[in-house]
Amino acid sequence: LAKTTQPISMDSYEGQEVNITCSHNNIATNDYITWYQQFPSQGPRFIIQGYKTKVTNEVASLFIPADRKSSTLSLPRVSLSDTAVYYCLEARGSTLGRLYFGRGTQLTVWP
Amino acid sequence: ETGVTQSPTHLIKTRGQQVTLRCSSQSGHNTVSWYQQALGQGPQFIFQYYREEENGRGNFPPRFSGLQFPNYSSELNVNALELDDSALYLCASSLGQGGQETQYFGPGTRLLVL
Numbered sequence: 001l002a003k004t005t006q007p008i009s010m011d012s013y014e015g016q017e018v019n020i021t022c023s024h025n026n027i028a029t030n031d032y033i034t035w036y037q038q039f040p041s042q043g044p045r046f047i048i049q050g051y052k053t054k055v056t057n058e059v060a061s062l063f064i065p066a067d068r069k070s071s072t073l074s075l076p077r078v079s080l081s082d083t084a085v086y087y088c089l090e091a092r093g094s095t096l097g098r099l100y101f102g103r104g105t106q107l108t109v110w111p
Numbered sequence: 112e113t114g115v116t117q118s119p120t121h122l123i124k125t126r127g128q129q130v131t132l133r134c135s136s137q138s139g140h141n142t143v144s145w146y147q148q149a150l151g152q153g154p155q156f157i158f159q160y161y162r163e164e165e166n167g168r169g170n171f172p173p174r175f176s177g178l179q180f181p182n183y184s185s186e187l188n189v190n191a192l193e194l195d196d197s198a199l200y201l202c203a204s205s206l207g208q209g210g211q212e213t214q215y216f217g218p219g220t221r222l223l224v225l
Contacts, residue, residue, distance in 0.1 A: 032211045043115075043201045043216025044154065087153060092210040098144065098167055099214060101153030 003027075004088050009106040018075040020105050022088035025069055031090040033064055033071045038085045038104070048073070049091070075107075083109045114138060115204050115217035123223045124192050132187045132220045136204030142166075143185040144214060145177060148199040160185055161208040197224045 005023040012018045024033065032051055036044035048055055048062045050071070055062045061074040075082060085104040114137035124130050136143050142161045146154035156169035160179035174190040183204070189196055199221050203214035 034211075041199075041219070041221070043203070043219050045216065046213045049211070049213070098156040098159060098169065098210070099146075099154070100156070101146075103151070103153055 003090055003100055004102055006086075006088055006102065006105045008103065009108070011108050011110065012078055013110050014079055015077050018078050018082075018107060018109075020073045020075075020086055020088075020107065022071050022073070023069065024071060024088075024090060027068050027090055028092060031092050033062070033068070034089045034091045034099075035060070035062065035071075035073050036087045036089065036099075036101075038087065044087065044101075047086075078107075078109045080109050080111065083107060115202065115215050117200075117202055117217040117220050119220060120218070121221045121223075123225065125225050126192055126194060128192050128224075129188065129190045130192060130222060132189075132200050132202075132222075134185045134187070134202035134204075134217060136183045136185065136202075137215050140204035140206055140215070141183050142205045142208045142212070143179055143183065144203045144205070145185070145187050146201040146203065146216075147171070147196075148201060148219070150198075154201055157187070159208065166208055192224045194224050197222060 034049040035047045038044040050062045063072040087104040116135045118133045144159040145157040148154040158168040159166045163179045176188045179185045199219040201219045203216045205212040205214045
């Protein structure tokens with residue numbers, strides 16, 4: 001069962017910054033917070049992962065507050081090609097790598 | 112491109128038949144996980160193979176089975192197909208079996224059961 005809660009859909013325009021927030025009310029001490037992106041008829045693609053505070057890579061930033069009960073994926077200056085479903089997950093480092101996907105957030109970017 | 116390939120890309124079967132789906136993992140990866148994704152849903156974990164052994168299973172019946180070969184490629188077999196088995200089947204490879212390991216997904220096999 002998915003253990004996270006995130007909005008079903010979001011809309012944005014090209015060039016804007018998009019922030020998608022996820023709730024992790026039951027996150028365990030050794031869980032990592034991970035985000036994947038999925039385009040139609042393709043497999044999910046890893047975007048970013050963090051444990052606490054802020055992580056940034058060439059694609060996105062991930063903000064995790066001190067209590068780790070939520071996380072925010074930030075996509076700077078989105079383009080039409082960022083239209084996709086975004087999943088937040090909790091990945092438990094000490095156990096086997098099964099990923100629990102919810103329904104994700106459908107992000108639609110408009111021109 | 113993740114380097115994970117799956118075959119076939121599409122498949123049509125009838126109820127009661129059996130199907131075998133194949134996955135080649137990314138070079139150097141010893142772990143393969145399989146997921147089922149129904150339309151409009153997120154992927155659901157079927158099972159994982161680590162160094163040719165099943166290493167964990169989700170809530171799927173025994174008619175879903177798998178294999179991992181010495182080169183770490185993998186097969187998913189589904190017997191006695193049901194209409195609800197129609198879905199996108201995804202495999203993902205990773206460097207290890209741990210939960211924090213990044214999983215690299217293939218493009219999937221779309222199965223339609225009539």
